Amino acid sequence: MRLVVLGGGESGVGTAILGKQKGYDVFVSDFGKIKESYKEVLIQNAIAWEDEKHTESLILNADVVMKSPGIPEKAPIVKKLIEKGIPVISEIxxxxxxxxxxxxxxxxxxxxxxxxxxxxxxxxxxxxxxxxxxxxxxxxxxxxxxxxxxxxxxxxxxxxxxxxxxxxxxxxxxxxxxxxxxxxxxxxxxxxxxxxxxxxxxxxxxxxxxxxxxxxxxxxxxxxxxxxxxxxxxxxxxxxxxxxxxxxxxxxxxxxxxxxxxxxxxxxxxxxxxxxxxxxxxxxxxxxxxxxxxxxxxxxxFQGVEHRLEKVLKIQNVQYINDSKATNVNATFFALDSMTTPTVWIVGGVDKGNDYNELMALVREKVKAIICLGVDNRKIIDAFGNVVDIMVEVNNMNDAVKMAQRITEKGDTVLLSPACASFDLFENYEDRGRQFKAAVHNL
CATH class of the missing domain: 3.40.1190.10 (Mur-like, catalytic domain)
Known part of the structure; x- marks a missing residue:
């Protein structure tokens, strides 16, 4: 049985190891670069792999394909597999x-x-x-x-x-x-x-x-x-x-x-x-x-989860909260809803079709200033420009945090709750959250 694994990340490499153990003929193919640490694991386990390409002749002969969750169904290689009737399944x-x-x-x-x-x-x-x-x-x-x-x-x-x-x-x-x-x-x-x-x-x-x-x-x-x-x-x-x-x-x-x-x-x-x-x-x-x-x-x-309404520090009686994991409007709704003091809100990133109207009542009630942290902030500015007194655009985390410190008064909260994905300025939401925490600690 031939198992082809698309994507050489955590789920891909884990699946390759299990497949090899269960007697499959395993091949891992990643259109991007496979991290060195994962390459070493594949080599140690004598599993064939390639990166920065998909060689069709080595993929379309699979009996079963495990596709990493990040690869969309619309990817050309996935479409070809589905057309051939080869099962494309998840790691689970x-x-x-x-x-x-x-x-x-x-x-x-x-x-x-x-x-x-x-x-x-x-x-x-x-x-x-x-x-x-x-x-x-x-x-x-x-x-x-x-x-x-x-x-x-x-x-x-x-x-x-x-x-x-x-x-x-x-x-x-x-x-x-x-x-x-x-x-x-x-x-x-x-x-x-x-x-x-x-x-x-x-x-x-x-x-x-x-x-x-x-x-x-x-x-x-x-x-x-x-x-x-x-x-x-x-x-x-x-x-x-x-x-x-x-x-x-x-x-x-x-x-x-x-x-x-x-x-x-x-x-x-x-x-x-x-x-x-x-x-x-x-x-x-x-x-x-x-x-x-x-x-x-x-x-x-229970201590809670990193990057999810995580209290970072209190500086001059201002509480800094890292909610970088809020990558959609609904998550940010929960965050704003739980604020009990005037809030400086850091928001923005890659928008997945957000409707900011849902946040309007909460922003009117709780937010004193908005700091837009994204490459394109047009939708946020259009939505809230007339609602808050202060609206600022920045393009890196240090500036966002420094600006927030300038705007705040005793008893306020600074909330990073982006309502967007992070890929325009950061590697992922964890990177965004860690940069926020580092910038706060540097204040």
């Missing part, structure tokens, strides 16, 4: 049959990293032998090759879900759905929504789907479509006989007739959206039969 689909481990799959437009990390923290604190993979950390396929874990918490993007055929998580979570990555879905929101719901398409009556019952896109889909999984909703406003909800400043989760309660103020993560993430993670912990005391302790000591 390739690796899943080789493990007996229980998987918990988490998807959503926002909150999936925090929910994934929190769920992992809950299960690990309870002493479960659990791995963490998907969009985070070491590739799932490579961890399956090492065969160390009884269960995995997987953060799954819509791109990874597009490449599944038979994969099903035992427990699936959809944190929320808002327009994102529409450039990859023919600018049709419904295509993107369907893509997220692929997480439940192979689930059976023995599996679970945990979802945000306050989310319009999710509720609409569930009204019109069927899943066989057992549904476990969570909500800030509704209550359930089975599910998780907030009542009188208390989080309650009722699952399999067992009740769990915890005061919301004891939960370490702040903000309404984080109560939702906590409800989702708690629902998993209850399904995995983790003790109440362990759940309580884990929720009260």
């Amino acid at each position: 689909e390739f690796a899943a049959p080789f493990t007996k481990a229980v998987t918990i799959g988490i998807t959503g437009s926002n909150g999936k990293t925090t929910t994934t990390m929190l769920t992992y923290h809950l299960l690990k604190s309870a002493g479960l032998n659990v791995g963490l993979a998907g969009n985070i950390g070491k590739s799932f396929a490579e961890q399956v090759a090492e065969d160390k874990y009884d269960s995995y918490v997987l953060e799954l993007s819509s791109f990874q879900l597009d490449g599944i055929i038979n994969y099903k998580p035992h427990i699936a979570i959809i944190t929320n759905i808002s327009p994102d990555h529409l450039d990859r879905y023919d600018y049709k929101y419904e295509n993107y929504i369907d893509s997220k719901f692929r997480i439940t398409m192979n689930q059976t009556e023995e599996d679970y789907l945990i979802y945000d019952a306050d989310d319009e896109a999710i509720s609409d889909w569930l009204k019109k479509n069927k899943t066989r999984a057992k549904l476990i909703p969570f909500s800030l406003t509704k209550t359930f006989d089975e599910g998780a909800f907030i009542k009188n400043n208390t989080m309650e989760a009722i699952i399999n007739q067992e009740e769990f309660k915890m005061e919301t103020e004891s939960i370490a993560l702040e903000g309404k959206h984080n109560l939702k993430n906590a409800m989702a993670a708690t629902s998993v912990a209850k399904l995995m039969q983790i003790r109440k005391a362990t759940i309580r302790e884990s929720l009260s000591n």
